[in-house]
Amino acid sequence: MNTLHLKRSALAALLSSGFVTSAHAADDATDTLVNIDLPTGLVQEVQNALPESANVNQEYLNTDYNPNITFQSDAHVGITFLDEGAGYRNSLGYFTFADDTFDSLSFGDIDTNNDGHVAIKELTSVSGITAGMIFNNVSETGGGGSLNAGDTVVLGGANITNVNGTDFDMTGGTTFSDGTNMGFFVLQNAWSGKKVNSWDNNKNTLAMYTVDFLNPENSASATSDNTDINARHVAMMNSLSADNDIIIGFEDLVRPYGDNDFNDAVFRIRTDPVDAMYAFVPTTQTVINMQAAPAPAMGKSMSGMALMAFGMMVMYRRRKPGKKA
Template identity: 30%
Template sequence: MMNKKHSFRRFSGIFLILTTIFVVFSCKKIDDNPIVDQSQAADLHFADMQVSQDFTFKTTQDISVTIRTLDNTGAPVPNTRVNVYTDLPDNGGSLILSGTSDNNGLFSTDYKIAAGIDSLAVGTTAIGFSNMQKVRVSGGTLDFTLGGKDPSQGFKSGGEFIFKSTNATFYPLGSYNSNGVPNYLVTPNDVIDAATMQDINATLPERIAAPVSHPQYFSASNEHNLVLNDPCNIWVTFVHEGAGYRNVLGFYKYNTNDPPVTPADIDSIYIIFPNVSFTGSGGGLSSGNKVHLGAFAPGTTIGWVLIADGFRNGTITNGNWILYSDPNLNPVTAADKKQHTILLNDIGRKKLLLSFEDIRRDGSSDNDFNDAIFYVTADPIQAVETQNLPLPDYTATDSDNDGISDNFDDYPTDAGKAFNNFYPSENGVGTLAFEDLWPSRGDYDFNDMVIDYNFNQITNSQNMVVQIKASITLKAFGASFKNGFGIQLPVSPGQIASITGTDLKENYIVQNSNGTEAGQSKATIIVFDNTYKQMPYPGGSSTGVNTTPGSTYVEPKVLNLTINLTSPVSLSSIGTPPYNPFLIIDGDRSREVHLINNPPTDLINSSLLGTSNDASNPGSGRYYVTANNLPFAIDISGPFEYTIEKSEVTQAYLKFFQWGESGGTQYFDWYKPMTGYRNTSKIFSR
């Protein structure tokens, strides 16, 4: 269960502590940062920066994402959901990308992330794979394989260890290493192929309560133990773990005619897997790892034991609680909550599927019963009593018939939509900050219009964008001009079916029937056309709204846009938000302000390009930049506490100057609330 895993599990791998990005709709000063030398701050003038001509003031980096989903033979496992987070969710990581692997087991796209991030978290909720791991971003590439052939294991023997529990003695079947990987694994590993994994995903889907999806698995007549009528050998194969605990799997045995009535009747528990945890997820197991339990006489019954979080500091302990395959032995009072094991007869594969719910069901359990999954193999299989064993369900629930099962589908009842893809992340915002005197330079406080944004590019079952949802928050404007705001997408107007959520108050914007702006060769969306009709002017000595200290604070205005496409477009071709955002100056549709080197729309008065302080050169692809390569607007990939009126951004953000002069190689996190980074007296506070 993914939610539990990241609540409890310490992950191995490469760790980078990321600043948690929170959605904020008001501006607050970070008071725990010291105000630095005021004379130093006063000397940091924006116009004095000596900036390389190829620096674009980006706070992001472009990356190419490639993720493979393979079984333990290296063969593709298609149609597997993959997720990419800013960091491990347990560290505050937030979802960026999601989608499904193709027939070759491949998910790939281009995206962008904050500059300086050198790792992301990659994972899946599909059974048979490790849920989440940190992955290095190197050279603009994130490349990772989920699953694949079993890596070689460098064993460091922990020795054979016998531990006395409250009622029974634990007997490991042999020695194991410090990660709890047995030294007695059978070779070769069992093959857990794509078909097997897909069938198990259908039988025990993640995030779906098994008593609801498969009530037949909870019949009182079902058998949960392994009843042997003839002599046979037994093996147990690790398939999957989706738990937050480092669980221990064991078994006990008894004469079929003399079952234990209480846990006290069990004197010996034999440990199969000391640590039921994937490599990179708190342990060292891979799907297909197999253990021989031994040869058993007829009339023997094998019961299963899961010690919840029982592997600690390299040893086997009593854990949080001990769960048994016999429901009557479990430490749960309610009769309908006692069962913690499912045992199914996979007739076609001549195996038994064994699974556990590791959180007490009288507590916070999600009841999906896929916290630890194994295959049991018997030779001969006919020696096992299978009469009271239910069968697996090989048919996944897909309510909208889009090819993505409901438990992997973010939109299970909408065949046109399947996955969410956020920028900058699900719980994060980016900020746009504009000057509005173009083609003349402004005062470089970058607060003439300040907008927070969050985008969700919703994709279908083929990972193609079908809808864009955007949250646009106008936070402040330190200007007397009645400015507007728009976004241009890299698609034709005809590729837009409809747009909702814009708010036009004036009469200078002409729209097509689909909500795009008329007269444009690319789809252009005017979000609003007058800042003063979005946030009311408080009066007094305030310049604009929410930029003058001591003035009446006005709540930011949030506009929620929905953009529907006429046909699906790939993530890579539509690009990464905020696309080409721009400010419309004081109701004059012929004057726009864009980010550095972003082209104007078709409605610009092109004769203004290259005049006054603007050094645009359309022939060389240079736009909205001064002769010294300084911008008229900036895009920050995180929340930005903007400056007060008439205070240059370099005087409030003391590392901005060095960031600019270094071409972005130093202090790429200049906007974050770190010690010595800010002069808080220059930053607006509510």
């Protein structure tokens, strides 16, 4: 059953749970929170694609595709929590940027204190960057937080309306403009129970981004066209069981250390209108099938595997269930 919360009742529930505090209740997007029905099998599909404590399939990390989204018309954006396997109480946010925002910058240009990682306040000091919090604590119920699969928020102060099964609309608030790029970030173990460290104060919390060259594996000379081999921190895919919705899973530890399972914060992205974003991503089912298949022999079988990998990449344009584009 869909559970539609009015803003005040949702906020009251979150406050009573300790998920946010009154001092920072408006800092993330949870005052718009609605629990939306998920397509049957979606969470299991995600867990199969990103199994706990298992190295993620490298096809999800293929650098031929860009793990950020671009708007091809003005749009509202909804974010749905699906799963998390983190030992930390991480915080999830987003940032927007133009095509040329990072063109003349290196990692060292943005890492102004030269400590080897780009803090969120260093990123937001870059001209053309805007950022906001999505979930102050992106931890699930029973795992240090209060989120449940299907909990959905809208960015920009819009409201979720016309909930119908797995479908919903987004109205009011502000929209993101045609041509805008949107990325996401995780602040590692940033939720203190009262504040998001480095967002609400000057603590220097480690951040992981969907823009590869911003991540801590890089050298000071790294640029958007020249990043470390381990600098990708998100597995991005589309889901066949969820009408090809975009799914993103974060790895919250510096790579290649840790478990590299990329399930530390897993969420779905949806836009209204439904065809407002695109991304070049693999499908979950194809990669799951590749994981189950025998490893290819060396030689000409490798070329077949390369063709298979190419075939699984799709240019994404999601269509809302039951509606024609």
